[in-house]
Amino acid sequence: MSVAEELPGGTDAALLRQSLDEVRRVIVGQDHMVERLIVALLARGHCLLEGVPGVAKTLAAATLATVVGGTFARIQFTPDLVPSDIVGTRVFHPSNEKFDVELGPVFVNFLLADEINRAPAKVQSALLEVMAERQVTLAGVTHPLPRPFIVLATQNPIESEGVYPLPEVQRDRFLFRVRVPHPTAHEELEILHRMSVTPPVAERVLDPAKLLALQEAAEQVSVHQLVADYVVRLVMSTRAPAEYGLADLAETIEIGVSPRATLGLVSAGRALALLRGRDYLLPDDVRDVAVDVMSHRLMLTFDALADGIDPEQVVKQILHAVPPPLVVWNQNR
Numbered sequence: 001m002s003v004a005e006e007l008p009g010g011t012d013a014a015l016l017r018q019s020l021d022e023v024r025r026v027i028v029g030q031d032h033m034v035e036r037l038i039v040a041l042l043a044r045g046h047c048l049l050e051g052v053p054g055v056a057k058t059l060a061a062a063t064l065a066t067v068v069g070g071t072f073a074r075i076q077f078t079p080d081l082v083p084s085d086i087v088g089t090r091v092f093h094p095s096n097e098k099f100d101v102e103l104g105p106v107f108v109n110f111l112l113a114d115e116i117n118r119a120p121a122k123v124q125s126a127l128l129e130v131m132a133e134r135q136v137t138l139a140g141v142t143h144p145l146p147r148p149f150i151v152l153a154t155q156n157p158i159e160s161e162g163v164y165p166l167p168e169v170q171r172d173r174f175l176f177r178v179r180v181p182h183p184t185a186h187e188e189l190e191i192l193h194r195m196s197v198t199p200p201v202a203e204r205v206l207d208p209a210k211l212l213a214l215q216e217a218a219e220q221v222s223v224h225q226l227v228a229d230y231v232v233r234l235v236m237s238t239r240a241p242a243e244y245g246l247a248d249l250a251e252t253i254e255i256g257v258s259p260r261a262t263l264g265l266v267s268a269g270r271a272l273a274l275l276r277g278r279d280y281l282l283p284d285d286v287r288d289v290a291v292d293v294m295s296h297r298l299m300l301t302f303d304a305l306a307d308g309i310d311p312e313q314v315v316k317q318i319l320h321a322v323p324p325p326l327v328v329w330n331q332n333r
Contacts, residue, residue: 012217013277016042019067019205020275026063026202027056028194029187035275036178036292037064037152041211042218042271045175045264046131046151048116048166048296052158055180061112061152069207070109071146077119079164083126087136088143101138106130109146109208113153117163124170127151131173148211168299175264176289177296179312214274221270222280226325230283231265234290237318238298246321252309255299264293283324291315 016038023034033049037060040047049057058074065072075086088104105111106127113119113127130136134145153174155166171177183191194200206214233244239256241249269285276285295311 012214012274015206015210015214016275022067022202022205023060023063025200027060028191029183030056030060030180033057033060033178033180034064035272036176036289037061038275039268039271039289040152040175041068041148041150042215042274043175043264043267044148044150044215045267046153046173047176047178048171048174049152049154049178049180050157051154051180052182053156055182057154057180058112058114061110061154063202064152065110065112066202067205068110068211069204070148070211072110072112073105073108074112074114075105076114077116077123079118079120081119081123083122086123087126087130088138090139099139101141101143103138103143104136106136107143107145109148109150111149111151113151115155116153117155117166120164121167124164124167128170128173131170146208148208148215171296172258172260174296175268176292178292218267218271218274220279221273223266223270224281224325227269227281227283227286228266230322230325231262231269231286233322234265234286234294234318235259235262237322238294241318244318244322246318249314249317252300252304252314253298254301254304257294257297261294261297265290268293287319287324290319294318 020034020038023037024031027034037047041064049061051057062072062074084104086104086106088102088107090099091102111130116127119127130145131151134147134149136143136145151174156163235257237244237246238253238261241247241253265286266281268289269281272285272289273279273281291312294315298311298314300309300311300314
């Protein structure tokens with residue numbers, strides 16, 4: 001029996017709901033962000049949190065690591081970082097006249113890359129291998145990272161001094177780009193009541209072995225051929241919008257989303273379906289994750305950027321124009 005078979009769907013959903021509830025004991029509001037963090041974990045994807053300072057991005061990432069268990073490290077990115085600060089380096093020891101490899105802080109299960117857009121190009125390129133290959137090469141020797149491994153990165157979109165825009169190739173490595181808004185007035189009052197006294201502390205719910213089992217269970221979620229076709233149509237509509245009744249977007253989109261968006265829509269949709277207690281993927285699951293999966297992968301034209309067009313609005317226009325299929329699953333199968 002596989003690990004995924006040992007965890008029935010009901011048990012999976014109950015564990016995930018318990019993990020969500022535990023994070024929400026600490027984080028007030030921001031339900032969308034918290035849910036996307038759990039989904040990214042299940043889908044083995046990295047997550048980029050974008051928002052102004054003080055909206056609990058770092059706290060949410062640290063709390064999630066506490067709830068899930070495993071090793072955790074936070075790197076505060078600054079313009080003076082060098083690659084060896086994050087991946088490690090070789091150190092010469094005079095006592096034995098040998099070079100030893102000192103592994104960097106990326107060798108953990110959960111890596112919080114705080115203010116990732118402050119890192120210079122060499123650090124970004126070093127982090128690219130970490131995110132894409134889940135390994136580090138030092139002195140010609142490859143060192144695999146622990147499993148599971150996920151990068152939870154934060155960035156401040158309004159900062160302009162001492163920041164470096166993330167390269168397109170690195171943005172493409174993030175499964176999600178989640179925008180984190182300010183809390184509402186009701187949530188602000190709840191923050192005041194909850195955090196002005198002794199702040200709540202999250203309890204551990206999972207461990208790395210259970211998380212790996214849940215990831216395997218998410219990969220076993222069934223995908224109907226009609227749903228797979230819908231995913232492809234969503235992706236292709238960003239590359240040839242006129243063929244899908246979106247001729248007005250031809251002057252807006254410079255380059256459509258990459259094949260990683262296709263894989264990301266399916267993997268994130270599967271994880272969301274498992275979180276919702278199902279072992280099959282519905283078009284609604286795909287639609288719910290589409291904005292967070294596709295918007296940061298779209299490259300808009302210069303004129304569109306000058307006009308202030310938001311990539312998220314472009315994705316929402318595509319979702320409105322491309323009809324989802326009607327899929328009827330046999331519940332007694």
